[in-house]
Amino acid sequence: MSEHAPVIIAFCGKGGAGKTSICALAIKYLINYNKKILAIDADPAGGLSWALGVIPSKTLDDLRQDLVAALKNKDIAGNEELYAMAQYELLAGLVENKGFDFLSVGRPEAEGCFCSINAFLRNCIGKLISHYDFVCIDGEAGLEQVNRRVLETVTHLVIVSDTSKRSIAIAHNLLNMAQQRTQTMHCAVIINKVGDSSCEVSNLPVIGTLPVSETIARFDSTGTSLLKIADTDAYYTKLTGIIGDLLKQLVPDNV
Ligand SMILES: Nc1ncnc2c1ncn2[C@@H]1O[C@H](COP(=O)(O)OP(=O)(O)OP(=O)(O)O)[C@@H](O)[C@H]1O
Numbered sequence: 001m002s003e004h005a006p007v008i009i010a011f012c013g014k015g016g017a018g019k020t021s022i023c024a025l026a027i028k029y030l031i032n033y034n035k036k037i038l039a040i041d042a043d044p045a046g047g048l049s050w051a052l053g054v055i056p057s058k059t060l061d062d063l064r065q066d067l068v069a070a071l072k073n074k075d076i077a078g079n080e081e082l083y084a085m086a087q088y089e090l091l092a093g094l095v096e097n098k099g100f101d102f103l104s105v106g107r108p109e110a111e112g113c114f115c116s117i118n119a120f121l122r123n124c125i126g127k128l129i130s131h132y133d134f135v136c137i138d139g140e141a142g143l144e145q146v147n148r149r150v151l152e153t154v155t156h157l158v159i160v161s162d163t164s165k166r167s168i169a170i171a172h173n174l175l176n177m178a179q180q181r182t183q184t185m186h187c188a189v190i191i192n193k194v195g196d197s198s199c200e201v202s203n204l205p206v207i208g209t210l211p212v213s214e215t216i217a218r219f220d221s222t223g224t225s226l227l228k229i230a231d232t233d234a235y236y237t238k239l240t241g242i243i244g245d246l247l248k249q250l251v252p253d254n255v
Pocket residue numbers: 013014015016017018019020021022043047140141192193194210211212213214216217220221
């Protein structure tokens with residue numbers, strides 16, 4: 001078990017900008033370092049499981065429903081039993097793969113309902129992630145769906161944008177939102193699918209640009225796991241340089 005606080009990287013940005021692809025390839029990169037990795041698919045559409053070639057098991061939402069049902073049916077006597085069940089089921093819901101574990105969030109936490117259950121789950125997730133070196137979260141477009149307990153602990157927010165004006169505007173909004181929530185989270189922007197057209201990125205902490213990649217498009221269209229991309233692929237090599245710099249700069253011991 002890991003003894004230090006994990007590096008928690010969340011990928012967000014406009015729909016279709018490349019969050020899932022970049023998250024999956026960042027995981028491929030980290031696997032090479034033999035670290036304990038947890039991949040969290042926080043998009044209810046479940047794109048990361050495809051990109052990593054994982055068959056999802058129970059989602060966090062399934063687990064929430066199970067706990068609610070168990071409480072209703074009085075299968076659970078008290079808080080201690082509820083906690084034990086939550087811990088057990090959360091571990092059971094993890095899909096173990098070669099080099100990483102995988103957890104799917106499913107539907108996001110509904111505001112206001114199942115308060116105590118959500119609090120339990122947040123606590124369990126907090127405990128769970130402390131056992132990893134790296135947690136990589138593939139988000140939806142915004143930050144809202146990322147479990148709040150997890151978001152509080154995100155160390156690196158990577159905002160992915162394409163070159164469109166709308167995508168860049170969303171990147172600005174996400175950056176502002178993140179900076180309002182916390183001063184300690186490191187925020188960075190990757191511009192993806194850069195072709196011939198230029199874009200205005202002033203005032204954004206851009207750490208790198210990535211080209212349009214025929215390989216990425218082909219893997220996606222054939223439903224092939226991005227973990228199978230060649231180590232020598234030009235897009236992947238460029239991405240590893242960007243992610244490597246991001247992590248080395250801040251956590252030299254981790255990579
Ligand atoms: N650099 C690239 N070159 C070509 N195609 C790309 C590139 N990056 C991503 N794509 C393609 O763009 C589409 C969207 O990519 P991806 O699913 O990674 O984005 P996303 O931000 O996770 O989208 P969503 O918001 O729908 O979850 C996919 O078909 C993917 O294969």
